[in-house]
Amino acid sequence: MRELRIHGRGGQGSVTAAELIAVAAFEGGVFSQAFPAFGVERRGAPVQAFVRFDDRKIRLRSQVYEPDYIIVQDSTLIKDVNVFSGVKKGGIVIVNTEKAPDYKVPDGVKLITIDATSIALKVIGLPITNTSLMGAFAAATGEIKFDALKNALYHRFPKELAEKNIEAARQAFEHVKGATA
Amino acid sequence: MALAVGCRARPGKGRDNKTGSWRVFKPIFDHNLCSKCGTCQVICPEGCITEDAEGFFDPDYAYCKGCGMCAEECPKKAIEMKQEEK
Amino acid sequence: MLGITEGSMAVAEAVRLCRPQVVSAYPITPQTHIVEALAEMVANGKLDADYITVESEFSALSACIGASAAGSRAYSATTSQGLALMYEVCFNVAGMRLPIVMTIANRAMGAPLSIWNDQQDSISLRDAGWMQFYAEDNQEATDLHYIAYKVAENQKVLLPAMVCFDGFILSHTYEPVDMLSQEDADKYLPKFAPSERLDAADPVSFGMYATPEYYLEFRYETDKALKDAKSVIRAAGAEFGKMFGRDYSAMVEGYQLDDAETVIVAMGSLCGTVKDTIDEMRKEGKKVGLLKIRVFRPFPTEDVAAALKGAKRVAVLDKNISLGAKGATALEVKDALYGSTIPVYDYVLGLGGRDVRKKDIREVVALAEQGKGNQFIGLRKEVL
Numbered sequence: 109m110r111e112l113r114i115h116g117r118g119g120q121g122s123v124t125a126a127e128l129i130a131v132a133a134f135e136g137g138v139f140s141q142a143f144p145a146f147g148v149e150r151r152g153a154p155v156q157a158f159v160r161f162d163d164r165k166i167r168l169r170s171q172v173y174e175p176d177y178i179i180v181q182d183s184t185l186i187k188d189v190n191v192f193s194g195v196k197k198g199g200i201v202i203v204n205t206e207k208a209p210d211y212k213v214p215d216g217v218k219l220i221t222i223d224a225t226s227i228a229l230k231v232i233g234l235p236i237t238n239t240s241l242m243g244a245f246a247a248a249t250g251e252i253k254f255d256a257l258k259n260a261l262y263h264r265f266p267k268e269l270a271e272k273n274i275e276a277a278r279q280a281f282e283h284v285k286g287a288t289a
Numbered sequence: 290m291a292l293a294v295g296c297r298a299r300p301g302k303g304r305d306n307k308t309g310s311w312r313v314f315k316p317i318f319d320h321n322l323c324s325k326c327g328t329c330q331v332i333c334p335e336g337c338i339t340e341d342a343e344g345f346f347d348p349d350y351a352y353c354k355g356c357g358m359c360a361e362e363c364p365k366k367a368i369e370m371k372q373e374e375k
Numbered sequence: 376m377l378g379i380t381e382g383s384m385a386v387a388e389a390v391r392l393c394r395p396q397v398v399s400a401y402p403i404t405p406q407t408h409i410v411e412a413l414a415e416m417v418a419n420g421k422l423d424a425d426y427i428t429v430e431s432e433f434s435a436l437s438a439c440i441g442a443s444a445a446g447s448r449a450y451s452a453t454t455s456q457g458l459a460l461m462y463e464v465c466f467n468v469a470g471m472r473l474p475i476v477m478t479i480a481n482r483a484m485g486a487p488l489s490i491w492n493d494q495q496d497s498i499s500l501r502d503a504g505w506m507q508f509y510a511e512d513n514q515e516a517t518d519l520h521y522i523a524y525k526v527a528e529n530q531k532v533l534l535p536a537m538v539c540f541d542g543f544i545l546s547h548t549y550e551p552v553d554m555l556s557q558e559d560a561d562k563y564l565p566k567f568a569p570s571e572r573l574d575a576a577d578p579v580s581f582g583m584y585a586t587p588e589y590y591l592e593f594r595y596e597t598d599k600a601l602k603d604a605k606s607v608i609r610a611a612g613a614e615f616g617k618m619f620g621r622d623y624s625a626m627v628e629g630y631q632l633d634d635a636e637t638v639i640v641a642m643g644s645l646c647g648t649v650k651d652t653i654d655e656m657r658k659e660g661k662k663v664g665l666l667k668i669r670v671f672r673p674f675p676t677e678d679v680a681a682a683l684k685g686a687k688r689v690a691v692l693d694k695n696i697s698l699g700a701k702g703a704t705a706l707e708v709k710d711a712l713y714g715s716t717i718p719v720y721d722y723v724l725g726l727g728g729r730d731v732r733k734k735d736i737r738e739v740v741a742l743a744e745q746g747k748g749n750q751f752i753g754l755r756k757e758v759l
């Protein structure tokens with residue numbers, strides 16, 4: 109079983125991202141499970157959402173404490189929350205940031221940074237970073253196929269909005285693919 | 290009576306319940322004193338007092354339970370409660 | 376068809392497939408997504424039902440009473456304080472013997488206010504005369520709705536049912552669920568055809584008044600109907616299994632039970648985490664097993680006693696507490712094992728949304744091995 113923890117702020121779409129990643133993973137033939145860290149959701153408050161992937165039915169219901177993957181939707185969270193807590197050796201951390209990192213990820217953990225905010229502003233016209241980060245996640249981990257992510261977005265959003273989000277996800281996907289190739 | 294599932298019941302009739310047997314005191318109506326005002330009919334909790342062709346009022350003893358409310362309320366003191374003969 | 380969706384959406388879809396004719400509910404977290412989805416289905420013609428909007432949970436279930444007594448299949452959903460507000464109506468539904476099905480997205484009871492999960496809400500209504508089913512995952516949560524209606528509407532039973540699934544932990548979780556087709560659902564669950572119903576042309580009163588000469592007998596008969604429902608539940612669960620491959624004939628379900636020395640007893644979504652912990656502990660050579668309780672009312676006392684008879688010790692987990700006594704499941708299990716020498720240890724955990732982890736289950740097993748029960752698991756002693 110592999111586990112993903114998403115750190116975001118209320119209103120950044122962390123829960124939607126978790127759901128769509130689970131949907132895309134399921135389309136790829138694995139069992140997946142997505143759920144939020146049921147907080148009292150307020151805009152701006154730090155929130156978490158989780159996804160599990162396995163090749164058999166997932167029964168575990170606790171939150172994710174030792175993730176294989178972490179998505180940080182907003183690098184300002186790194187000061188507020190111990191976002192890297194428990195990450196496994198060999199794990200992958202994806203941080204949305206435009207700056208060079210002034211923090212360190214634990215040893216043996218791979219850090220991928222991406223300026224998802226700029227991509228979102230350019231492509232969608234709004235600072236909605238979760239779809240770009242999904243694209244980055246697909247490229248970095250291979251847990252979800254880009255086509256499955258595309259289908260999940262088409263299914264969730266009206267056509268025009270879906271297409272903008274898919275384009276943002278594609279740019280992030282290609283950026284990460286290029287950087288890690 | 291066998292229990293009905295969910296304590297369900299068909300509507301019954303009050304007339305099935307002959308409350309006349311409960312009576313210890315019996316109202317005796319004196320038409321000589323009666324002013325035909327109808328207060329007794331209105332007040333009777335059993336609704337057993339009816340008006341006759343001449344406008345006088347009398348109870349149906351099959352249902353009159355002898356509560357005495359008619360006697361208490363009669364403005365003419367035309368109703369007297371008498372011990373039931375057993 | 377296997378698809379992935381949120382638990383609440385899966386439940387709403389299963390309810391739609393049950394073809395309720397009247398839905399009345401009041402939104403309350405974490406149940407809201409279910410009734411929002413049903414309201415939308417009614418509005419866009421996907422569900423041919425009357426959706427009665429009300430100003431409170433008390434009215435919601437009262438509206439269902441009228442609907443059910445008039446002969447329609449009625450549905451409601453609630454949780455926590457909403458269920459508490461229905462308290463009086465719940466007893467009326469059972470006493471009138473109306474087969475209403477209600478989903479409970481289990482949530483803690485205030486005060487202090489908590490929107491998070493435990494099972495105190497429905498457990499506190501265990502005496503109301505409703506059947507209570509508890510789901511481990513969203514597959515079970517959906518399947519139990521068809522079974523609940525089937526059993527509730529059986530002429531031998533005629534009692535309401537709560538289908539309980541853990542709020543947020545299941546209701547807000549996306550996971551794969553295999554959904555019946557409408558054709559299959561209709562085959563399993565025929566139209567509701569009560570032998571008696573409210574009808575102006577042939578008047579009848581429900582839930583009439585009972586004097587002391589009769590009240591005791593009415594309670595006896597309601598209790599008997601609820602106990603007799605066990606065989607109907609088993610049969611309905613078996614029939615579901617035969618038709619769709621998921622067998623629910625057992626009211627309790629064992630996992631790694633055969634040679635287990637320490638048997639954990641649990642209910643609801645907790646069972647999944649317990650099973651994963653058992654797999655780990657088995658690899659370490661620890662003989663641990665699980666007895667999952669799917670039906671809490673009627674309580675399967677004999678099944679529990681039979682399933683636990685080989686255990687060295689029993690550790691009961693409760694996401695509720697009968698304050699001043701113990702967790703409700705512990706009390707039932709102790710009753711079931713009365714007269715045996717198997718020790719039963721009781722643990723309260725996961726209240727008000729406290730996450731239950733594999734390490735908590737390991738702690739329970741360790742405590743039971745030391746003979747220590749009567750504990751809250753995961754207490755933060757530093758804040759006491």
Ligand code: SF4
Pocket residue numbers: 316332333334335336337338348352353354355356357358359360
């Ligand atoms: S005694 Fe009572 S019941 Fe009898 S007629 Fe008078 S009011 Fe009616």
Ligand code: SF4
Pocket residue numbers: 318322323324325326327328329330346362363364365366367368
């Ligand atoms: S209340 Fe007295 S006076 Fe009036 S109608 Fe009756 S018996 Fe006559």
